[in-house]
Amino acid sequence: QVQLVESGGDSVQPGGSLRLSCFGTEFSLSYYTIAWFRQSPGKVRREGVACITTIGDPQTTAADSVKGRFTIYRDTQKNVVYLQMNALEPEDPAVYYCATSSWLECPPVSETVTVWGKGTSVTVSS
Numbered sequence: 872q873v874q875l876v877e878s879g880g881d882s883v884q885p886g887g888s889l890r891l892s893c894f895g896t897e898f899s900l901s902y903y904t905i906a907w908f909r910q911s912p913g914k915v916r917r918e919g920v921a922c923i924t925t926i927g928d929p930q931t932t933a934a935d936s937v938k939g940r941f942t943i944y945r946d947t948q949k950n951v952v953y954l955q956m957n958a959l960e961p962e963d964p965a966v967y968y969c970a971t972s973s974w975l976e977c978p979p980v981s982e983t984v985t986v987w988g989k990g991t992s993v994t995v996s997s
Contacts (some may be wrong), residue, residue, distance in 0.1 A: 873898050873986055875969045880991030883959055891954040891991060893969030900945065900971075901926045905952045906979035907943060909965035910990075917968060921954055922977035932977040936962070959995045966990040 879891040893905060904924045908917040921943035924930045931943050942955040952969065972985040 872896075875971065875986055875988035877967065877969045877988045877991040880967060880993045882994040882996065884997050885959060885961060885995055887959050887995070888955070888957045889959065889993060891956065891967055891969075891993075893952045893954070893988060895950050900950050900952055901947045903971045903973075904975040904977060904979075905943075905945075906970050906975060906977070906984070907952075907954045908968045908970055908979065908981060908984075909963075909993075910968070911962075911965040917981045918965075919979040919981065920967070922975075922979045923952060924977055930977060932979075934978070956993070959993075961995055964993055964995045966992050 874896040876894045902925055906922040907920045909920050910917045920937055921933045921941055923943045933941055940958045945952050968990045969988040970984040972983055975983050
């Protein structure tokens, strides 16, 4: 069964950094567009944070709220997609989800996602 598994969530101080990982089981992430979404406390909708297209000539996008601070990239040998988060702000705490589908495009829209990971929690507090 195709699954996405996230890891790397933690509690950090403002200005700190984290790297989230998204692993694929039973399939190669290289052939799929992969996105990171986040769901902030008290919000229903999941916000698209960053996205990377398939290998060959991968393109990336990032939401305006994280542009210049968050970077998405792949390690094809390890079958993982990372989200490097720097300069974390009090507005960044959320559950972060890795997601994909056969027709996912960047920037990502949650309604087009068919495979979600279970999420990893990020907290920013002093």
